[in-house]
Amino acid sequence: MKRNVLFVMLFALSLGACRKEPDFSQLSSNFVVVTSKDPAATFSQYKTYYISDTVGYISTSSTDTILVGPSAQALVKAVKDNMTARGYQFVPKNANPDLGINLGVVKNVNAGVVYPGWWWGYPGWWDPWYWGWFYPYYYPYTVTYVVTTGTVISDLIDLKNVAASKQLKVLWSAVSGGAVGSDVNTNLQRGINAINQSFTQSPYIKAN
DSSP states (O other), X not given: OHHHHHHHHHHHHHHHHHSOOOOHHHHTSSOEEEXXXXXXXXXXXXXXXXXXXXXXXEXXXXXXXXXXSHHHHHHHHXXXXXXXHTTOEEOOGGGOOSEEEEEEEEEEEEEEEEOOOGGGGOTTSOOTTTTOOOSSOOOOOOEEEEEEEEEEEEEEEEXXXXXXXXXXXXXXXXXXXXXXXXXXXXXXXXXXHHHHHHHHTOTTOOOO
């Protein structure tokens, strides 16, 4: 019996050792997507929806409010395609849709300074104070960094039951984000991929 257990353990270890390491470059090629839903929501009771052809936009500029043009249309189309695939029908705003969809984008620039210390604190290197105080003392070099991040936010809002509750209830939310670069097309594709992924990991969103 002991020999059998030992064999199973060795076999499991050999499988783990042979497993291919993940391609870490792929881990950062798309946004991280997080979704959440109202536990009491029954999505099959809704059949129609409305989404604006513009996208809310917030950035470091105080004048940014909405995103229009081809980029906005591509993001909206991604939502519409997913909703159609789930059996929902798009209707105008004045047709009393069952669901309303908010779509927004946030672009943020994060800057900072790192004081890594002598030799980045690497073990084995001498402490600058080991030989005592000396003058002038030059502080270890600093490292500055700037990271631009993008976030796509989607909300499914219950419009069907608003008359009874007098409140707008969010049934589902998706927040996705990550680092973005200077290429607009690449950033846009990451946003589209994030929208598609948010629906992929939310199979409960379906009209029937």
